[in-house]
Amino acid sequence: xSKRLMSGNHAIGEAAVRAGCRFYFGYPITPQNEMTEYMAxxxxxxxxxxxxxxxxxxxxxxxxxxxxxxxxxxxxSSSSPGISLKQEGISFLCAMELPAVIVNMTRGxxxxxxxxxxxxxxxxxxxxxxxxxxxxxxxxPSSVQELADLTMEAFxxxxxxxxxxVILGDGMLGQMMEPVEFPDGEMQKPPPxxxxxxxxxxxxxxxxRSLLLDPAVEEEHNxxxxxxxxxxxxxxxRYEAYRLEDAKMVVVSFGTAARIAKGAIKRxxxxxxxxxxxxxxxxxxxxxIVLKDLAKRIGHFLVYEMNAGQMVEDVRLALxxxxxxxxxxxxxxxxxxxxxxxxxxxxxxxxxxxx
Amino acid sequence: MGFQKVFGRPxxxxxxPFHYCPGCGHSIIHRLIAEVIDEMGLQEKAIGVPPAGCAVxxxxxxxxxxxxxxxxxxxxxxxxxxxxxxxxxxxxxxGDGDIAAIGTAETIHAANRGERITVIFVNNGVYGMTGGxxxxxxxxxxxTTTSPGGRERIRDGFPLNLSEMLALTKGSAYIERTAVNNPxxxxxxxxxxxxxFRVQIEGLGFSLxxxxxxxxxxxxxxxxxxxxxxEENMMDVFPLGVIxxxxxx
Numbered sequence: 001x002s003k004r005l006m007s008g009n010h011a012i013g014e015a016a017v018r019a020g021c022r023f024y025f026g027y028p029i030t031p032q033n034e035m036t037e038y039m040a041x042x043x044x045x046x047x048x049x050x051x052x053x054x055x056x057x058x059x060x061x062x063x064x065x066x067x068x069x070x071x072x073x074x075x076x077s078s079s080s081p082g083i084s085l086k087q088e089g090i091s092f093l094c095a096m097e098l099p100a101v102i103v104n105m106t107r108g109x110x111x112x113x114x115x116x117x118x119x120x121x122x123x124x125x126x127x128x129x130x131x132x133x134x135x136x137x138x139x140x141p142s143s144v145q146e147l148a149d150l151t152m153e154a155f156x157x158x159x160x161x162x163x164x165x166v167i168l169g170d171g172m173l174g175q176m177m178e179p180v181e182f183p184d185g186e187m188q189k190p191p192p193x194x195x196x197x198x199x200x201x202x203x204x205x206x207x208x209r210s211l212l213l214d215p216a217v218e219e220e221h222n223x224x225x226x227x228x229x230x231x232x233x234x235x236x237x238r239y240e241a242y243r244l245e246d247a248k249m250v251v252v253s254f255g256t257a258a259r260i261a262k263g264a265i266k267r268x269x270x271x272x273x274x275x276x277x278x279x280x281x282x283x284x285x286x287x288x289i290v291l292k293d294l295a296k297r298i299g300h301f302l303v304y305e306m307n308a309g310q311m312v313e314d315v316r317l318a319l320x321x322x323x324x325x326x327x328x329x330x331x332x333x334x335x336x337x338x339x340x341x342x343x344x345x346x347x348x349x350x351x352x353x354x355x
Numbered sequence: 356m357g358f359q360k361v362f363g364r365p366x367x368x369x370x371x372p373f374h375y376c377p378g379c380g381h382s383i384i385h386r387l388i389a390e391v392i393d394e395m396g397l398q399e400k401a402i403g404v405p406p407a408g409c410a411v412x413x414x415x416x417x418x419x420x421x422x423x424x425x426x427x428x429x430x431x432x433x434x435x436x437x438x439x440x441x442x443x444x445x446x447x448x449x450g451d452g453d454i455a456a457i458g459t460a461e462t463i464h465a466a467n468r469g470e471r472i473t474v475i476f477v478n479n480g481v482y483g484m485t486g487g488x489x490x491x492x493x494x495x496x497x498x499t500t501t502s503p504g505g506r507e508r509i510r511d512g513f514p515l516n517l518s519e520m521l522a523l524t525k526g527s528a529y530i531e532r533t534a535v536n537n538p539x540x541x542x543x544x545x546x547x548x549x550x551x552f553r554v555q556i557e558g559l560g561f562s563l564x565x566x567x568x569x570x571x572x573x574x575x576x577x578x579x580x581x582x583x584x585x586e587e588n589m590m591d592v593f594p595l596g597v598i599x600x601x602x603x604x
Contacts, residue, residue, distance in 0.1 A: 023439060050438045054431070055464035062428035062461065066404075066435020069422040074435070092425050197420035197436070199443045201399040207414035209423035211407075 003181050008144045009174040012103055012167065013038035015151035016075050020188040021101070023050045023074040025063035029082045030115045031171030032105035036077065057082040061089030061102075068098040069208050071196035073155050077103035079171075080121050081112060083129070090164055091130030094225070095210035097195075099158035101151070102136075103167045105174040108333030116333020117170035117256055122310035125168050126284040133222055135229045137165040137236065138283040140254040144178035150281070152188075159191055161232055168283060170306070172256050172335065233285035240279040241290070243269060247276030248354045249300040251345060252291070252315055254280050256335070257306050263338025264345055273349055283311070288318035295322040300352055302345060304328045306335070324352070365389035367398050369418045378578025380535045380568025381409060384477060385416055387535075387545045388448075392419065395552060401444045402436055404429045406453040409483045413448055427458025430465035433472045444552060446473040452482045455491040455517040462521065469526025469560040473551045476518070476563055479570040480589055487573030491515040494592050499573070514592055518565045522599035528560030530598040534567035534590070536582045543595075559601060567593060 006014065013035050016024070024039040036053070043049030054060035060076045067074040078086060083104045093100055104125065108118040125138045137157050141147040147169065154165040197206055212218040242262060244250065253261040258279040265275050278294065280287050291301075301323050303312040308331045315325055328344050330336055349355055364370065367389035373382040392401050398419055405413035407426035414421040424432040429447035437445040454462050454476050465472065481499055482488040489502040492514050496505040506514075522530045529551055533544040544566055551562035567589050569581035576584055597603070 023435070025435070052434065052438070052468075055460050058428065059431040059434075059461050059464065062425065062431035063435035063438075065424075065428075066422065066432040066437075067439045068435070069432075070436050070439035072439045088425055089428075096423075197402055197422050198440055199400045199402055200418070200420050205418050205420050207421040207423070209405075209411075209414060209421075211411055211423060 003179040005177050006144060006180045007034055007175055007177050008147045008169065009034035009105070010038045011144045011148040011180045012077070012151045013042060014182065015148040016101065016155070017042055017046065018182055018187050019073065019152040019155040020190050021073040021075050021155060022046065022048050023067045023072045025052050025054050025060040025074070025076050027054050027057050027060050027078065027082060029079045031107060031174050032077050032079050032103065034174065035103065057085035058088065061086040064100045065089055065092060065098060068093065068100050069197050071190065071193045071198060073159070073190045075101040075103065077105065079105045080107045080109050083121060083124065087130035090136065091128070091132050091134060092210055093164040094128070094134035094136065095132065096208050097162040098164070098208070099162050100164045101154045101158055101167065102164055103169065106168060106170045108331070114333050115171055117172035117306065117335055118331065118333045119170065119255060119257060119306040119310070120331060121168065122283065122305070122307060125166050126286070126314070134225060135284055137161070137163055137232060138168055139165065140168045140281060140283050141173065142255050142258050142279065144173070144176065144180045147173060148180050148182060157236065161228060163228070163232070168255065170256050236282060237285050237287045237290070238281035239287040239290055240277070240281060242277040242279070244276035244278065244294065246274050247298055248274045249302060249345070249349055250276050250278050250294055250298055251302045251304060252278045252280070252311070253304045254283060254311065257304050260336060260338050260341050261304050264341035267338060267342045268345060273346065273355065275345055275349065280311070286314045286318065288314070291315060291318040292322070295319050299323050300326070300348070300354065302326045302328060302348055304341065304344070307331045365393045367392040367401070367418050368416055371415050373416060374412060375409065376572045378569060378571040378581055380479065380566065381477065383535045383541060384475065384544070384566055384568065385413065387541070387548055388475065389417065391545060391549045391552060395549065397444050397552070400442070401446070402440070404433045404436070404445070404447040406447070406449045408450040408453050410448050410450065410477065411484070427453050427456070428461055429453065429458060430470070430472065430474065431461040434465055434470050437470060437472050441471070444555060446475060446552070448475045449477070450483065451476070451478045451480065451490045451492040455515050459517070462517070463524065466521045466527045466561040466563070467524040469528070471555050471558055472561065473555045474563040475548065476565040477568050478565050478593060479568045481570050481573045483570045483573055491517070492593070494588050497588065516593065518563060518598050521563060524561070526560050527563070527599055528601045529554040529562040532565040532567070532593055532595050532598060534585065534595055536567070536569070536585055540595070565593070567595070
């Protein structure tokens with residue numbers, strides 16, 4: 001393995017190609033254009049690679065649906081307003097149990113908002129986002145290396161569970177450059193799939209649809225999906241625990257915010273404050289059991305997000321009043337420094353008499 | 356005395372009765388597509404994309420692989436399928452609301468990219484499944500549930516000639532408008548579908564057959580009257596014939 005210096009957007013593209021993704025459909029939107037451009041160049045070099053700049057995000061996600069029906073590993077990427085447009089297609093992907101990887105390099109919102117790093121799409125990503133009763137797996141990396149690793153993992157999870165998997169980043173993660181390593185060896189090939197529509201050669205014809213007019217059939221389909229989501233929730237929770245062993249206060253943050261919080265915690269540990277970090281890597285499924293366990297010995301949780309308070313609801317649901325929860329949010333694309341964050345933590349820490 | 360079977364169900368159709376209303380053109384058009392698939396030996400290679408609308412259940416009838424599209428997105432979904440499986444025959448089956456209103460962008464850009472897909476565009480001038488609302492192809496004066504008193508140009512705008520628009524794109528190779536109002540036109544429709552599939556297989560570009568078809572239920576007319584209504588009210592707005600053929604032009 002050799003290290004390369006890459007931007008997050010390029011690292012996702014390269015990781016996708018190494019995971020066997022040969023089909024990418026996208027539409028320009030800042031701050032993820034470098035990924036679209038990388039895929040245009042990279043897939044053009046590879047035999048069998050197909051890149052289409054679609055006429056809209058709607059068209060792109062529907063091209064994803066078609067390619068996924070045909071059995072391909074396929075990806076699209078966009079940013080907040082574009083992800084809103086893709087939601088119809090994501091609902092269909094879930095309903096038809098089609099694997100796909102969807103990257104959201106979130107920007108400040110609502111509306112056009114701005115192109116600064118934000119975490120304002122947490123609700124949209126973790127609650128399904130489109131219409132209907134469904135979930136997607138949501139992965140929240142916090143470094144370029146993790147963007148690469150989780151992109152490859154996203155394709156495996158998507159195929160394993162036949163579910164769209166969302167990578168939730170932001171413009172900072174997408175555009176910053178860090179050293180990144182890719183595993184040596186052959187590029188992956190998509191696993192064989194026995195449900196695709198490829199022309200009914202030597203087998204009975206198949207169809208893939210989401211229209212289930214009979215409520216009893218639709219209900220059974222919904223329960224089938226719900227059981228799948230339960231399996232995912234039981235098996236696929238990922239998180240990072242940092243300095244929690246003796247912590248009196250836990251900061252809960254994901255993605256870019258977690259990096260900032262970690263920097264703050266390193267600084268505070270040097271000053272003797274017993275603070276740790278819980279960083280959910282899967283935002284759905286959410287590491288609620290981990291939080292419940294922590295609440296057995298820790299009474300104070302500080303949730304820091306780059307939005308006006310979204311993941312904090314999941315923390316409340318997980319803790320069910322077992323501990324005191326504080327929220328610190330900076331919406332609109334504001335990125336604070338670890339020093340500023342350390343002041344926020346310090347003031348709560350001493351207010352609560354933990355020092 | 357031996358009997359010879361001269362007419363039967365095409366292999367590409369399942370043994371299932373159509374749910375379509377009496378006098379509706381969908382059943383005829385389904386059968387024509389299935390006959391062409393049989394005659395061209397494409398049953399194991401064809402992939403159909405049904406729309407939202409009356410024809411959404413087409414996968415109950417066609418004995419080929421099918422993948423349902425969200426409303427209007429057939430051309431984009433078919434693009435994804437075809438790019439992964441370039442040697443298969445990929446066609447969409449879409450109504451006028453699906454293709455000429457909500458799916459206009461997807462259709463125009465698939466045509467302009469010259470996607471090697473075929474679109475069967477069934478134009479009956481009305482949203483059938485939702486109960487007879489005004490379609491992009493509803494003709495002026497036509498009464499629908501959302502054009503009370505008849506489609507009126509200032510209030511409702513004009514019927515859209517999508518096929519002529521698509522012919523302007525450089526990527527479209529073959530576009531023909533037909534009807535299934537009489538045996539002669541039914542045979543012409545079958546020929547047009549066959550030609551459109553050949554154009555796709557030969558890699559010439561995007562192909563589309565628009566088929567004028569009656570919706571007796573929403574026109575509130577008997578089947579024979581509905582056929583006559585299509586002839587008298589739709590055919591001057593949507594003239595039949597080959598609109599574009601890169602092999603001929």
